[in-house]
Amino acid sequence: MSSLGLVTPQQMHFSEPLPLKSGAVLPDYQLSCETYGTLNATRSNAVLVCHALNASHHVAGLDAEGQRGWWDNLVGPGKPLDTDRFFVIGVNNPGSCFGSTGPMHPNPATGRVWGADFPVVTVEDWVDAQVRLVQRLGITQLAAVLGGSLGGMQALDWTLRHPDKLRHCIAVATAPNLSAQNIAFNEVARRAIVTDPDFHGGHFYEHGVVPKRGLRVARMIGHITYLAEDAMDAKFGRALREAELAYSTQEIEFQIESYLRHQGDKFSAYFDANTYLLITRALDYFDPAREHGGSLARAFAAARGNRFLVVSFTTDWRFSPARSREIVKALVDNRIGVSYAEIEAPHGHDAFLLEDPRYHGVMRAYFERIAAEVTP
């Protein structure tokens, strides 16, 4: 299918400090973003796409290095989120490592690289930064905010704290908070990074090293949790790399080991260790019910003017359908318009990034409904 072709990111500078949930302040920051399609005369056709852990503002099209955007199968001309009808915005969140201000950049107060001193950012802080960016683009109300996984949490937060600034929320493969097991996986990943001797308390930049070993292990454990057991069995099974067993505890025997090590190597070559810590923490902290006496329904009372599409995948055990149903229940309790699709897909959490006719069919149908409401 057609694609957007070459896309160019923009840098937006914000000199007004961003107050953070922790009480700290991000003094001065840049956000990288990309936009696709054309904003209509009434500025009513804008859709914001929020990214998850390992993604960026580069949602669709090809960047200067020829890299395809992470949701290119969903976003583009004639695709379910059709850039011929919508003005689509991708933004990189502060604290990330793909162009927006992050721990690898200098702290303006000291002139030194932030490193581990970069303030802890939350889903709410990201959304506040996105609100400013959307304002800067001259948009007072988005047609929709869309996100998967951690991006879905951001989309939900828009409706909880800025409900008048959007009409529709599309939350895919997400959860109202992380379970203990989910936090546990994040903690294993973080320990792998901070115990790497090359981490240097988060100030490894000054030492000219990268805690690659920690990042590799963090990515390996993360990757396992994004896949379903059956899909992993189907893809790798007990296949061996060599014809004969080596009877070695150190060498790669099974194809799955080879695959995970490869994923870890690739990841550690481009991802920032402090960003990994920050983003997994943001996941852990997200819990909108906490501020409403533990009631998710009470939290969503603010979103009565919004409409929702919630999507989950049957084999996603990291963000399971049961967690999406909690969101649906909280919306139903508030009599809020919601459609919920539970897609039977074998790919686990990763399914939200893949092309599936039933998944993309329902996304297309929902966006067509939004497009029909948009006045040109």
Added chain:
Amino acid sequence: MSERADLELIAELVPAGSRVLDLGCGDGRMLAHLRDHKGCTGYGIEIADANAQACVQRGIDVIQLNLDEGLALFDDHSFDVVLQLDTLQHLRNTERMLRETARVGRIGIVSFPNFAHWPNRLHVLGGRMPVTRALPYQWFDTPNIRVTTFNDFEVLAQRCGLAVNDCFGLQAGRVVRRWPNLRASVAVFRFEQGV
């Protein structure tokens, strides 16, 4: 043709402006009709992907769930009307679903194929299971895992403590009130939770 007439006849039982839950809502045409003609709001529940997508397409809020898992998502009496149209014959746990329908809604409306309709009786008299326009399936590949009659349902309704306040048959797009168990291919019951 008679399907459309049946839909309209059943829709007449739904008070205007009701909050409606449609269990097994198919492609959402009943909810769309109630929204467009009676100002109703609410949700459809549907398991099939293609139907759920069709609902989204026509702007009906649909929640994809397996009804055999119950209605834990919905609080007691959170809807004015709960519809269970042409659905109960596909459910494993018919009785539980009926009790759930009465729990969640103030009014329940159920419709299902009546196996005691006279052509079906003739088939059985002839020694074979019925295969008709209303029941076009062979016994070995039918999605209708519960086969029941107008009169049988009255017994179940009583057992579930439901107060039936209207019931009739539908045949060829018309209401049948005399001998519906014999003369109608579709049975319709409107009930409330008994005291």
